Amino acid sequence: MAGHSKWANIQHRKGRQDEKRGKIWTRVIREITVAARSGGGDPAMNPRLRLAIEKAKAANMPADRIKYNVDKASGTLEGLSLEEIRYEGYGIGGAAVILDTMTDNRVRTVAEVRHAFSKYGGNLGTEGSVAFQFKHCGQLIFAPGTSEDAVMEVALEAGAEDVITDEDGAIEVLTAPGDFEAVKDALEAKGFKPEIAEVTMRAENTVALAGEDAARMQKLLDILEDLDDVQNVYHNAEISE
Numbered sequence: 001m002a003g004h005s006k007w008a009n010i011q012h013r014k015g016r017q018d019e020k021r022g023k024i025w026t027r028v029i030r031e032i033t034v035a036a037r038s039g040g041g042d043p044a045m046n047p048r049l050r051l052a053i054e055k056a057k058a059a060n061m062p063a064d065r066i067k068y069n070v071d072k073a074s075g076t077l078e079g080l081s082l083e084e085i086r087y088e089g090y091g092i093g094g095a096a097v098i099l100d101t102m103t104d105n106r107v108r109t110v111a112e113v114r115h116a117f118s119k120y121g122g123n124l125g126t127e128g129s130v131a132f133q134f135k136h137c138g139q140l141i142f143a144p145g146t147s148e149d150a151v152m153e154v155a156l157e158a159g160a161e162d163v164i165t166d167e168d169g170a171i172e173v174l175t176a177p178g179d180f181e182a183v184k185d186a187l188e189a190k191g192f193k194p195e196i197a198e199v200t201m202r203a204e205n206t207v208a209l210a211g212e213d214a215a216r217m218q219k220l221l222d223i224l225e226d227l228d229d230v231q232n233v234y235h236n237a238e239i240s241e
Contacts, residue, residue, distance in 0.1 A: 027231050028056045030102045032066070033073040034082055041074025047181065051199065085109065088131055089117050089124040092217040095207040095237035096130035097122065103229040112227050120220040133236060134201040137161070138180025140187065140194040144169030151192055158186035170195075174202070203236030210240040 031052040039046035043053055049070070056066045085106055087099040103109040117124045142151060151171050152163040159179040164172040175183045177199050184197050209217050217237050225233050 023226070024059045025056075025061055026228075028052060028059055028061065029069050030082060030231060032056065032069045034084065034102060036070050036073035041070050043070075047178075050181065086127075086131075087113050087124060088127065088129045089113075089122055090130065091122045091220050091235060091237060092213045093207055093209055093237075095209065095217060095235055096133045096203070097221075097224070098131060098134060098201055098234040099224060099230055100232040100234075101227075101229045102231050109227075109229040112229070113224070116220070116223045116227060120223050121216050122220050131201075133205065134203055134234060135174075136177060137200065137202055138173075138175035138177055138183065139196065139198060139200050139202055140173040140175075140184060141196040142171040142173070142192060143195055146171050146192065150190070151187065154187050154190050154192065155183055158183045200232075201234040203234070206236050206238040208238045208240070214239045 032049065035046060035049040035052045039048055041049070043050045053066055053070075057063075082102045082104055083106060085101050085103060087101065087110070089097045089099075091097050099113060101109050101113070114124045116122075140155075148163070148165050148171055151173065155163050155173045155175075160173050160175050160183045161179075162174040164174070166172065173183065173187070173194075180197075180199050184194070187194065214237075217235075218239055221233060221235060221237075224230060
């Protein structure tokens with residue numbers, strides 16, 4: 001089965017994330033805060049917190065800062081009361097967009113999200129309007145040139161749901177959210193280091209955009225990602241440079 005993800009798109013996304021390192025730290029701290037408050041400050045007993053700490057380490061956040069934020073969230077220090085809200089909408093060419101936000105003021109957040117969509121060519125939808133086009137799953141992506149047979153053997157034995165090879169040669173391993181860590185650990189133990197490893201909302205089908213439409217869609221995504229309260233942006237646009 002050919003994969004929908006294009007390696008160039010993946011690298012493009014990683015490059016943009018690297019440019020926004022400070023923003024990533026802010027998002028990771030929020031995720032650590034909510035994870036620790038909801039499931040406790042012990043990573044061994046809190047899978048969501050373990051993943052948040054992994055993201056923090058991947059973003060080169062110092063260990064003492066990670067510990068401080070875990071302690072702050074699970075201890076007696078007072079912090080912001082954050083609420084998780086998901087928004088759904090449409091971008092250029094009918095591309096589907098999902099935003100996960102954390103906010104201490106939902107009125108402000110929805111106003112900013114709605115304004116960004118309307119100003120840059122999209123539309124904010126209602127709950128459930130596009131979520132059916134995505135699958136909540138664990139996703140590990142390996143660079144072209146990685147042995148498909150070897151990855152498949154390890155991944156499926158560890159509990160992966162599917163292994164997909166993209167036409168560019170990238171290999172995508174999909175798992176149930178609860179099996180993500182076990183599959184990731186099994187692959188890394190065999191020397192397979194993923195370029196991307198996350199629990200995500202994966203688009204079931206993509207909308208191909210090129211030229212002016214691609215540029216407009218990228219602008220919309222950039223604006224949405226830059227909103228202070230936005231944690232993650234998921235979409236099904238396949239953007240050609």
